[in-house]
Amino acid sequence: MERIFVTLLFLATSCLYAQKYTTKTGVVKFEASVPSFEEIAGENKTASAALDTATGDMAVLALMKGFRFKVALMEEHFNENYVESDKYPKATFKGKVTGLDVAKLTATGGSYTVSGDLTLHGKTKKVSDSAKISKSGDKIVVTGEFEVTPAEFDIEIPAVVSKKVADKVKITYSFTLAK
Amino acid sequence: MKKKLTITLAVVLVLGAAAAYVYYGVLYKEGRNIAQEAATHTLPAAKLVETYTTNQQQADSLYLNKTIEVQGVVTAAQDSVLTVAGSVFCSFDQLPDRASLNKTVTIKGRCIGFDELFGEVKLDQCTIKP
Incomplete structure:
Protein backbone atom coordinates (compact mmCIF):
# COMPACT_ATOMS: atom_id res chain seq x y z
CA MET A 1 0.00 0.00 0.00
CA GLU A 2 2.76 2.37 0.95
CA ARG A 3 4.61 1.62 -2.27
CA ILE A 4 1.52 2.35 -4.33
CA PHE A 5 1.25 5.68 -2.57
CA VAL A 6 4.90 6.45 -3.26
CA THR A 7 4.43 5.52 -6.92
CA LEU A 8 1.37 7.76 -7.14
CA LEU A 9 3.21 10.58 -5.46
CA PHE A 10 6.09 10.10 -7.90
CA LEU A 11 3.71 10.16 -10.87
CA ALA A 12 2.00 13.26 -9.53
CA THR A 13 5.27 15.12 -9.08
CA SER A 14 6.53 14.04 -12.50
CA CYS A 15 3.37 15.46 -14.04
CA LEU A 16 3.97 18.78 -12.30
CA TYR A 17 7.49 18.93 -13.67
CA ALA A 18 6.85 20.00 -17.22
CA GLN A 19 10.61 20.13 -17.85
CA LYS A 20 10.87 16.40 -17.66
CA TYR A 21 11.75 14.67 -20.93
CA THR A 22 11.38 10.90 -21.04
CA THR A 23 11.54 7.80 -23.20
CA LYS A 24 10.68 4.16 -22.63
CA THR A 25 12.30 2.92 -25.81
CA GLY A 26 15.88 4.08 -25.34
CA VAL A 27 18.66 2.07 -26.97
CA VAL A 28 21.63 0.79 -24.94
CA LYS A 29 24.24 -1.38 -26.64
CA PHE A 30 27.34 -2.98 -25.33
CA GLU A 31 30.19 -4.51 -27.20
CA ALA A 32 33.12 -6.59 -25.92
CA SER A 33 34.37 -7.96 -29.23
CA VAL A 34 37.99 -8.82 -29.87
CA PRO A 35 39.19 -8.44 -33.49
CA SER A 36 39.18 -11.73 -35.48
CA PHE A 37 37.01 -13.45 -32.86
CA GLU A 38 33.25 -13.75 -32.88
CA GLU A 39 31.31 -10.53 -32.28
CA ILE A 40 30.18 -10.16 -28.67
CA ALA A 41 27.43 -7.60 -28.56
CA GLY A 42 24.00 -7.11 -27.08
CA GLU A 43 21.32 -4.52 -27.54
CA ASN A 44 18.47 -3.31 -25.36
CA LYS A 45 15.84 -1.29 -27.19
CA THR A 46 13.48 -0.80 -24.25
CA ALA A 47 15.61 1.17 -21.80
CA SER A 48 13.83 3.91 -19.86
CA ALA A 49 15.39 7.32 -19.48
CA ALA A 50 14.33 10.61 -17.92
CA LEU A 51 16.00 13.99 -18.13
CA ASP A 52 14.98 16.95 -16.01
CA THR A 53 16.01 19.91 -18.11
CA ALA A 54 15.67 22.36 -15.23
CA THR A 55 18.22 20.63 -13.01
CA GLY A 56 20.10 18.45 -15.54
CA ASP A 57 19.27 15.32 -13.56
CA MET A 58 19.30 12.22 -15.66
CA ALA A 59 18.11 8.70 -14.81
CA VAL A 60 18.33 5.58 -16.95
CA LEU A 61 17.05 2.09 -16.27
CA ALA A 62 17.75 -0.95 -18.46
CA LEU A 63 16.34 -4.36 -17.65
CA MET A 64 19.10 -6.96 -18.12
CA LYS A 65 16.72 -9.53 -19.61
CA GLY A 66 15.95 -6.95 -22.28
CA PHE A 67 19.42 -7.29 -23.82
CA ARG A 68 19.15 -9.34 -26.99
CA PHE A 69 21.96 -11.12 -28.79
CA LYS A 70 22.33 -12.58 -32.27
CA VAL A 71 23.48 -15.87 -30.76
CA ALA A 72 21.10 -17.53 -28.28
CA LEU A 73 23.90 -19.24 -26.34
CA MET A 74 25.65 -15.91 -25.86
CA GLU A 75 22.45 -14.43 -24.44
CA GLU A 76 22.18 -17.40 -22.07
CA HIS A 77 25.78 -17.01 -20.87
CA PHE A 78 25.35 -13.26 -20.46
CA ASN A 79 22.28 -13.74 -18.27
CA GLU A 80 23.30 -16.81 -16.31
CA ASN A 81 27.08 -16.57 -15.91
CA TYR A 82 28.05 -12.92 -16.24
CA VAL A 83 25.41 -10.41 -15.16
CA GLU A 84 23.31 -12.98 -13.24
CA SER A 85 20.11 -11.31 -14.30
CA ASP A 86 17.90 -13.48 -12.10
CA LYS A 87 19.63 -12.02 -9.07
CA TYR A 88 20.31 -8.54 -10.47
CA PRO A 89 17.53 -7.85 -12.98
CA LYS A 90 18.38 -4.23 -13.78
CA ALA A 91 21.12 -1.76 -14.54
CA THR A 92 20.57 1.83 -13.52
CA PHE A 93 22.29 5.15 -14.03
CA LYS A 94 21.63 8.23 -11.90
CA GLY A 95 23.55 11.32 -12.74
CA LYS A 96 23.71 14.86 -14.01
CA VAL A 97 24.30 16.69 -17.24
CA THR A 98 26.58 19.63 -16.57
CA GLY A 99 25.61 23.03 -17.94
CA LEU A 100 22.49 21.97 -19.77
CA ASP A 101 20.41 24.83 -21.13
CA VAL A 102 17.47 23.72 -23.24
CA ALA A 103 17.07 27.12 -24.83
CA LYS A 104 20.56 26.86 -26.27
CA LEU A 105 20.16 23.33 -27.70
CA THR A 106 20.50 23.15 -31.46
CA ALA A 107 19.66 20.62 -34.16
CA THR A 108 23.34 19.88 -34.74
CA GLY A 109 23.91 19.37 -31.04
CA GLY A 110 26.68 20.07 -28.59
CA SER A 111 28.87 18.13 -26.21
CA TYR A 112 27.96 17.95 -22.54
CA THR A 113 29.56 16.10 -19.66
CA VAL A 114 27.34 13.45 -18.16
CA SER A 115 28.51 11.92 -14.90
CA GLY A 116 26.95 9.82 -12.23
CA ASP A 117 26.56 6.38 -10.69
CA LEU A 118 26.17 3.26 -12.78
CA THR A 119 24.77 0.29 -10.89
CA LEU A 120 24.83 -3.23 -12.29
CA HIS A 121 25.45 -6.72 -10.98
CA GLY A 122 24.95 -5.28 -7.50
CA LYS A 123 27.93 -2.90 -7.75
CA THR A 124 27.92 0.86 -8.15
CA LYS A 125 30.65 2.76 -10.00
CA LYS A 126 31.11 6.39 -10.97
CA VAL A 127 31.11 6.89 -14.73
CA SER A 128 31.55 10.01 -16.80
CA ASP A 129 31.47 10.69 -20.52
CA SER A 130 30.90 13.32 -23.11
CA ALA A 131 27.39 13.06 -24.52
CA LYS A 132 26.03 14.71 -27.61
CA ILE A 133 22.75 16.44 -26.93
CA SER A 134 20.65 17.90 -29.68
CA LYS A 135 17.11 19.08 -30.23
CA SER A 136 14.93 17.88 -33.05
CA GLY A 137 11.49 19.43 -33.06
CA ASP A 138 10.13 19.09 -29.54
CA LYS A 139 12.38 16.13 -28.78
CA ILE A 140 15.77 16.02 -27.10
CA VAL A 141 18.25 13.45 -28.40
CA VAL A 142 21.03 12.28 -26.08
CA THR A 143 23.75 9.96 -27.43
CA GLY A 144 27.11 8.92 -26.10
CA GLU A 145 29.44 6.13 -25.16
CA PHE A 146 31.78 5.10 -22.38
CA GLU A 147 33.87 2.14 -21.35
CA VAL A 148 33.74 -0.08 -18.29
CA THR A 149 35.58 -3.23 -17.31
CA PRO A 150 33.81 -6.40 -16.14
CA ALA A 151 36.11 -6.50 -13.08
CA GLU A 152 34.78 -3.13 -11.85
CA PHE A 153 31.38 -4.76 -11.45
CA ASP A 154 32.67 -8.04 -10.00
CA ILE A 155 31.97 -9.90 -13.22
CA GLU A 156 34.46 -12.69 -13.68
CA ILE A 157 35.39 -13.77 -17.19
CA PRO A 158 36.59 -17.40 -17.14
CA ALA A 159 40.18 -17.93 -18.35
CA VAL A 160 39.06 -20.18 -21.24
CA VAL A 161 37.15 -17.38 -22.94
CA SER A 162 39.06 -14.35 -21.64
CA LYS A 163 40.96 -14.02 -24.94
CA LYS A 164 37.69 -13.74 -26.84
CA VAL A 165 36.16 -11.13 -24.55
CA ALA A 166 37.57 -7.60 -24.62
CA ASP A 167 38.97 -6.19 -21.35
CA LYS A 168 37.07 -2.99 -21.95
CA VAL A 169 33.39 -3.17 -22.65
CA LYS A 170 32.07 -0.34 -24.78
CA ILE A 171 28.62 0.91 -23.88
CA THR A 172 26.76 3.16 -26.29
CA TYR A 173 23.40 4.75 -25.69
CA SER A 174 20.85 6.73 -27.63
CA PHE A 175 17.76 8.29 -26.11
CA THR A 176 15.13 10.25 -27.99
CA LEU A 177 13.36 12.04 -25.17
CA ALA A 178 9.94 13.63 -25.46
CA LYS A 179 8.04 15.81 -23.00
CA MET B 1 39.16 -54.58 -46.82
CA LYS B 2 35.49 -53.86 -47.30
CA LYS B 3 34.90 -54.13 -43.56
CA LYS B 4 37.60 -51.55 -42.85
CA LEU B 5 36.02 -49.11 -45.27
CA THR B 6 32.61 -49.54 -43.62
CA ILE B 7 34.07 -48.90 -40.19
CA THR B 8 35.90 -45.79 -41.40
CA LEU B 9 32.73 -44.53 -43.01
CA ALA B 10 30.72 -45.16 -39.86
CA VAL B 11 33.28 -43.31 -37.72
CA VAL B 12 33.28 -40.34 -40.09
CA LEU B 13 29.48 -40.24 -40.05
CA VAL B 14 29.27 -40.38 -36.26
CA LEU B 15 31.92 -37.66 -35.87
CA GLY B 16 30.13 -35.54 -38.47
CA ALA B 17 26.82 -35.94 -36.69
CA ALA B 18 28.43 -35.07 -33.34
CA ALA B 19 30.05 -31.96 -34.85
CA ALA B 20 26.75 -30.91 -36.41
CA TYR B 21 24.99 -31.43 -33.09
CA VAL B 22 27.50 -29.31 -31.18
CA TYR B 23 27.38 -26.61 -33.84
CA TYR B 24 23.61 -26.32 -34.34
CA GLY B 25 22.36 -27.83 -31.09
CA VAL B 26 24.67 -26.10 -28.61
CA LEU B 27 26.76 -23.28 -30.07
CA TYR B 28 24.19 -21.91 -32.50
CA LYS B 29 21.00 -23.36 -31.12
CA GLU B 30 17.77 -21.54 -31.79
CA GLY B 31 16.72 -19.05 -29.16
CA ARG B 32 13.38 -19.23 -27.38
CA ASN B 33 10.34 -18.63 -29.49
CA ILE B 34 7.99 -16.86 -27.10
CA ALA B 35 5.11 -16.80 -29.61
CA GLN B 36 5.20 -20.61 -29.73
CA GLU B 37 5.72 -21.20 -26.00
CA ALA B 38 2.80 -21.98 -23.75
CA ALA B 39 2.25 -19.33 -21.07
CA THR B 40 3.09 -20.36 -17.51
Whole structure:
Protein backbone atom coordinates (compact mmCIF):
# COMPACT_ATOMS: atom_id res chain seq x y z
CA MET A 1 0.00 0.00 0.00
CA GLU A 2 2.76 2.37 0.95
CA ARG A 3 4.61 1.62 -2.27
CA ILE A 4 1.52 2.35 -4.33
CA PHE A 5 1.25 5.68 -2.57
CA VAL A 6 4.90 6.45 -3.26
CA THR A 7 4.43 5.52 -6.92
CA LEU A 8 1.37 7.76 -7.14
CA LEU A 9 3.21 10.58 -5.46
CA PHE A 10 6.09 10.10 -7.90
CA LEU A 11 3.71 10.16 -10.87
CA ALA A 12 2.00 13.26 -9.53
CA THR A 13 5.27 15.12 -9.08
CA SER A 14 6.53 14.04 -12.50
CA CYS A 15 3.37 15.46 -14.04
CA LEU A 16 3.97 18.78 -12.30
CA TYR A 17 7.49 18.93 -13.67
CA ALA A 18 6.85 20.00 -17.22
CA GLN A 19 10.61 20.13 -17.85
CA LYS A 20 10.87 16.40 -17.66
CA TYR A 21 11.75 14.67 -20.93
CA THR A 22 11.38 10.90 -21.04
CA THR A 23 11.54 7.80 -23.20
CA LYS A 24 10.68 4.16 -22.63
CA THR A 25 12.30 2.92 -25.81
CA GLY A 26 15.88 4.08 -25.34
CA VAL A 27 18.66 2.07 -26.97
CA VAL A 28 21.63 0.79 -24.94
CA LYS A 29 24.24 -1.38 -26.64
CA PHE A 30 27.34 -2.98 -25.33
CA GLU A 31 30.19 -4.51 -27.20
CA ALA A 32 33.12 -6.59 -25.92
CA SER A 33 34.37 -7.96 -29.23
CA VAL A 34 37.99 -8.82 -29.87
CA PRO A 35 39.19 -8.44 -33.49
CA SER A 36 39.18 -11.73 -35.48
CA PHE A 37 37.01 -13.45 -32.86
CA GLU A 38 33.25 -13.75 -32.88
CA GLU A 39 31.31 -10.53 -32.28
CA ILE A 40 30.18 -10.16 -28.67
CA ALA A 41 27.43 -7.60 -28.56
CA GLY A 42 24.00 -7.11 -27.08
CA GLU A 43 21.32 -4.52 -27.54
CA ASN A 44 18.47 -3.31 -25.36
CA LYS A 45 15.84 -1.29 -27.19
CA THR A 46 13.48 -0.80 -24.25
CA ALA A 47 15.61 1.17 -21.80
CA SER A 48 13.83 3.91 -19.86
CA ALA A 49 15.39 7.32 -19.48
CA ALA A 50 14.33 10.61 -17.92
CA LEU A 51 16.00 13.99 -18.13
CA ASP A 52 14.98 16.95 -16.01
CA THR A 53 16.01 19.91 -18.11
CA ALA A 54 15.67 22.36 -15.23
CA THR A 55 18.22 20.63 -13.01
CA GLY A 56 20.10 18.45 -15.54
CA ASP A 57 19.27 15.32 -13.56
CA MET A 58 19.30 12.22 -15.66
CA ALA A 59 18.11 8.70 -14.81
CA VAL A 60 18.33 5.58 -16.95
CA LEU A 61 17.05 2.09 -16.27
CA ALA A 62 17.75 -0.95 -18.46
CA LEU A 63 16.34 -4.36 -17.65
CA MET A 64 19.10 -6.96 -18.12
CA LYS A 65 16.72 -9.53 -19.61
CA GLY A 66 15.95 -6.95 -22.28
CA PHE A 67 19.42 -7.29 -23.82
CA ARG A 68 19.15 -9.34 -26.99
CA PHE A 69 21.96 -11.12 -28.79
CA LYS A 70 22.33 -12.58 -32.27
CA VAL A 71 23.48 -15.87 -30.76
CA ALA A 72 21.10 -17.53 -28.28
CA LEU A 73 23.90 -19.24 -26.34
CA MET A 74 25.65 -15.91 -25.86
CA GLU A 75 22.45 -14.43 -24.44
CA GLU A 76 22.18 -17.40 -22.07
CA HIS A 77 25.78 -17.01 -20.87
CA PHE A 78 25.35 -13.26 -20.46
CA ASN A 79 22.28 -13.74 -18.27
CA GLU A 80 23.30 -16.81 -16.31
CA ASN A 81 27.08 -16.57 -15.91
CA TYR A 82 28.05 -12.92 -16.24
CA VAL A 83 25.41 -10.41 -15.16
CA GLU A 84 23.31 -12.98 -13.24
CA SER A 85 20.11 -11.31 -14.30
CA ASP A 86 17.90 -13.48 -12.10
CA LYS A 87 19.63 -12.02 -9.07
CA TYR A 88 20.31 -8.54 -10.47
CA PRO A 89 17.53 -7.85 -12.98
CA LYS A 90 18.38 -4.23 -13.78
CA ALA A 91 21.12 -1.76 -14.54
CA THR A 92 20.57 1.83 -13.52
CA PHE A 93 22.29 5.15 -14.03
CA LYS A 94 21.63 8.23 -11.90
CA GLY A 95 23.55 11.32 -12.74
CA LYS A 96 23.71 14.86 -14.01
CA VAL A 97 24.30 16.69 -17.24
CA THR A 98 26.58 19.63 -16.57
CA GLY A 99 25.61 23.03 -17.94
CA LEU A 100 22.49 21.97 -19.77
CA ASP A 101 20.41 24.83 -21.13
CA VAL A 102 17.47 23.72 -23.24
CA ALA A 103 17.07 27.12 -24.83
CA LYS A 104 20.56 26.86 -26.27
CA LEU A 105 20.16 23.33 -27.70
CA THR A 106 20.50 23.15 -31.46
CA ALA A 107 19.66 20.62 -34.16
CA THR A 108 23.34 19.88 -34.74
CA GLY A 109 23.91 19.37 -31.04
CA GLY A 110 26.68 20.07 -28.59
CA SER A 111 28.87 18.13 -26.21
CA TYR A 112 27.96 17.95 -22.54
CA THR A 113 29.56 16.10 -19.66
CA VAL A 114 27.34 13.45 -18.16
CA SER A 115 28.51 11.92 -14.90
CA GLY A 116 26.95 9.82 -12.23
CA ASP A 117 26.56 6.38 -10.69
CA LEU A 118 26.17 3.26 -12.78
CA THR A 119 24.77 0.29 -10.89
CA LEU A 120 24.83 -3.23 -12.29
CA HIS A 121 25.45 -6.72 -10.98
CA GLY A 122 24.95 -5.28 -7.50
CA LYS A 123 27.93 -2.90 -7.75
CA THR A 124 27.92 0.86 -8.15
CA LYS A 125 30.65 2.76 -10.00
CA LYS A 126 31.11 6.39 -10.97
CA VAL A 127 31.11 6.89 -14.73
CA SER A 128 31.55 10.01 -16.80
CA ASP A 129 31.47 10.69 -20.52
CA SER A 130 30.90 13.32 -23.11
CA ALA A 131 27.39 13.06 -24.52
CA LYS A 132 26.03 14.71 -27.61
CA ILE A 133 22.75 16.44 -26.93
CA SER A 134 20.65 17.90 -29.68
CA LYS A 135 17.11 19.08 -30.23
CA SER A 136 14.93 17.88 -33.05
CA GLY A 137 11.49 19.43 -33.06
CA ASP A 138 10.13 19.09 -29.54
CA LYS A 139 12.38 16.13 -28.78
CA ILE A 140 15.77 16.02 -27.10
CA VAL A 141 18.25 13.45 -28.40
CA VAL A 142 21.03 12.28 -26.08
CA THR A 143 23.75 9.96 -27.43
CA GLY A 144 27.11 8.92 -26.10
CA GLU A 145 29.44 6.13 -25.16
CA PHE A 146 31.78 5.10 -22.38
CA GLU A 147 33.87 2.14 -21.35
CA VAL A 148 33.74 -0.08 -18.29
CA THR A 149 35.58 -3.23 -17.31
CA PRO A 150 33.81 -6.40 -16.14
CA ALA A 151 36.11 -6.50 -13.08
CA GLU A 152 34.78 -3.13 -11.85
CA PHE A 153 31.38 -4.76 -11.45
CA ASP A 154 32.67 -8.04 -10.00
CA ILE A 155 31.97 -9.90 -13.22
CA GLU A 156 34.46 -12.69 -13.68
CA ILE A 157 35.39 -13.77 -17.19
CA PRO A 158 36.59 -17.40 -17.14
CA ALA A 159 40.18 -17.93 -18.35
CA VAL A 160 39.06 -20.18 -21.24
CA VAL A 161 37.15 -17.38 -22.94
CA SER A 162 39.06 -14.35 -21.64
CA LYS A 163 40.96 -14.02 -24.94
CA LYS A 164 37.69 -13.74 -26.84
CA VAL A 165 36.16 -11.13 -24.55
CA ALA A 166 37.57 -7.60 -24.62
CA ASP A 167 38.97 -6.19 -21.35
CA LYS A 168 37.07 -2.99 -21.95
CA VAL A 169 33.39 -3.17 -22.65
CA LYS A 170 32.07 -0.34 -24.78
CA ILE A 171 28.62 0.91 -23.88
CA THR A 172 26.76 3.16 -26.29
CA TYR A 173 23.40 4.75 -25.69
CA SER A 174 20.85 6.73 -27.63
CA PHE A 175 17.76 8.29 -26.11
CA THR A 176 15.13 10.25 -27.99
CA LEU A 177 13.36 12.04 -25.17
CA ALA A 178 9.94 13.63 -25.46
CA LYS A 179 8.04 15.81 -23.00
CA MET B 1 39.16 -54.58 -46.82
CA LYS B 2 35.49 -53.86 -47.30
CA LYS B 3 34.90 -54.13 -43.56
CA LYS B 4 37.60 -51.55 -42.85
CA LEU B 5 36.02 -49.11 -45.27
CA THR B 6 32.61 -49.54 -43.62
CA ILE B 7 34.07 -48.90 -40.19
CA THR B 8 35.90 -45.79 -41.40
CA LEU B 9 32.73 -44.53 -43.01
CA ALA B 10 30.72 -45.16 -39.86
CA VAL B 11 33.28 -43.31 -37.72
CA VAL B 12 33.28 -40.34 -40.09
CA LEU B 13 29.48 -40.24 -40.05
CA VAL B 14 29.27 -40.38 -36.26
CA LEU B 15 31.92 -37.66 -35.87
CA GLY B 16 30.13 -35.54 -38.47
CA ALA B 17 26.82 -35.94 -36.69
CA ALA B 18 28.43 -35.07 -33.34
CA ALA B 19 30.05 -31.96 -34.85
CA ALA B 20 26.75 -30.91 -36.41
CA TYR B 21 24.99 -31.43 -33.09
CA VAL B 22 27.50 -29.31 -31.18
CA TYR B 23 27.38 -26.61 -33.84
CA TYR B 24 23.61 -26.32 -34.34
CA GLY B 25 22.36 -27.83 -31.09
CA VAL B 26 24.67 -26.10 -28.61
CA LEU B 27 26.76 -23.28 -30.07
CA TYR B 28 24.19 -21.91 -32.50
CA LYS B 29 21.00 -23.36 -31.12
CA GLU B 30 17.77 -21.54 -31.79
CA GLY B 31 16.72 -19.05 -29.16
CA ARG B 32 13.38 -19.23 -27.38
CA ASN B 33 10.34 -18.63 -29.49
CA ILE B 34 7.99 -16.86 -27.10
CA ALA B 35 5.11 -16.80 -29.61
CA GLN B 36 5.20 -20.61 -29.73
CA GLU B 37 5.72 -21.20 -26.00
CA ALA B 38 2.80 -21.98 -23.75
CA ALA B 39 2.25 -19.33 -21.07
CA THR B 40 3.09 -20.36 -17.51
CA HIS B 41 0.83 -17.69 -16.00
CA THR B 42 -2.31 -15.98 -17.27
CA LEU B 43 -3.51 -12.99 -15.29
CA PRO B 44 -5.11 -9.54 -15.58
CA ALA B 45 -2.55 -6.80 -16.35
CA ALA B 46 -3.57 -4.83 -13.25
CA LYS B 47 -2.88 -7.86 -11.06
CA LEU B 48 0.62 -8.24 -12.55
CA VAL B 49 1.43 -4.61 -11.74
CA GLU B 50 -0.02 -4.95 -8.26
CA THR B 51 2.15 -8.01 -7.58
CA TYR B 52 5.23 -6.07 -8.69
CA THR B 53 4.45 -2.94 -6.70
CA THR B 54 3.80 -4.96 -3.54
CA ASN B 55 6.89 -7.15 -3.61
CA GLN B 56 9.36 -6.96 -6.49
CA GLN B 57 11.55 -9.89 -5.44
CA GLN B 58 8.60 -12.19 -5.05
CA ALA B 59 7.09 -11.07 -8.35
CA ASP B 60 10.44 -11.59 -10.09
CA SER B 61 10.67 -15.12 -8.75
CA LEU B 62 7.20 -15.81 -10.12
CA TYR B 63 7.31 -14.09 -13.49
CA LEU B 64 10.83 -12.96 -14.52
CA ASN B 65 11.93 -14.46 -17.85
CA LYS B 66 8.69 -16.46 -18.01
CA THR B 67 6.24 -16.46 -20.86
CA ILE B 68 3.05 -14.95 -19.49
CA GLU B 69 -0.31 -13.79 -20.77
CA VAL B 70 -1.88 -10.57 -19.55
CA GLN B 71 -5.40 -9.33 -20.15
CA GLY B 72 -6.43 -5.73 -20.15
CA VAL B 73 -7.40 -2.65 -22.11
CA VAL B 74 -4.78 -1.22 -24.47
CA THR B 75 -4.31 2.33 -23.18
CA ALA B 76 -1.56 3.48 -25.54
CA ALA B 77 -0.09 2.41 -28.87
CA GLN B 78 3.16 3.81 -30.17
CA ASP B 79 5.38 2.20 -32.81
CA SER B 80 6.18 -1.32 -31.62
CA VAL B 81 4.82 -0.80 -28.12
CA LEU B 82 1.35 -1.32 -26.68
CA THR B 83 0.63 -0.28 -23.10
CA VAL B 84 -1.96 -2.38 -21.32
CA ALA B 85 -3.98 -1.09 -18.37
CA GLY B 86 -1.74 1.99 -18.16
CA SER B 87 1.27 0.19 -16.78
CA VAL B 88 2.18 -3.01 -18.58
CA PHE B 89 4.63 -2.13 -21.33
CA CYS B 90 4.50 -4.69 -24.15
CA SER B 91 7.12 -4.47 -26.88
CA PHE B 92 6.54 -6.34 -30.13
CA ASP B 93 9.06 -7.68 -32.65
CA GLN B 94 6.47 -7.20 -35.41
CA LEU B 95 4.44 -3.99 -35.51
CA PRO B 96 1.23 -4.60 -33.52
CA ASP B 97 -2.24 -3.79 -34.81
CA ARG B 98 -3.01 -0.22 -33.78
CA ALA B 99 -6.73 -0.99 -34.03
CA SER B 100 -6.43 -2.73 -30.66
CA LEU B 101 -6.22 0.67 -28.94
CA ASN B 102 -8.92 1.00 -26.23
CA LYS B 103 -9.92 -2.61 -26.73
CA THR B 104 -9.55 -5.46 -24.26
CA VAL B 105 -6.88 -7.87 -25.42
CA THR B 106 -4.80 -10.80 -24.24
CA ILE B 107 -1.09 -10.33 -24.89
CA LYS B 108 1.51 -13.04 -24.59
CA GLY B 109 5.12 -12.07 -23.95
CA ARG B 110 8.23 -12.61 -21.87
CA CYS B 111 8.33 -10.71 -18.58
CA ILE B 112 11.67 -8.88 -18.37
CA GLY B 113 11.08 -7.07 -15.09
CA PHE B 114 9.87 -3.94 -13.34
CA ASP B 115 10.81 -0.41 -14.32
CA GLU B 116 10.70 1.88 -11.28
CA LEU B 117 11.24 5.04 -13.30
CA PHE B 118 7.75 4.73 -14.74
CA GLY B 119 6.23 2.14 -12.42
CA GLU B 120 5.70 -0.28 -15.30
CA VAL B 121 6.16 -4.00 -15.83
CA LYS B 122 7.91 -4.70 -19.12
CA LEU B 123 7.23 -7.56 -21.51
CA ASP B 124 9.13 -8.23 -24.74
CA GLN B 125 8.65 -10.43 -27.84
CA CYS B 126 4.91 -9.91 -27.47
CA THR B 127 2.12 -11.23 -29.63
CA ILE B 128 -1.62 -10.48 -29.42
CA LYS B 129 -3.68 -13.57 -28.80
CA PRO B 130 -6.54 -13.82 -31.25
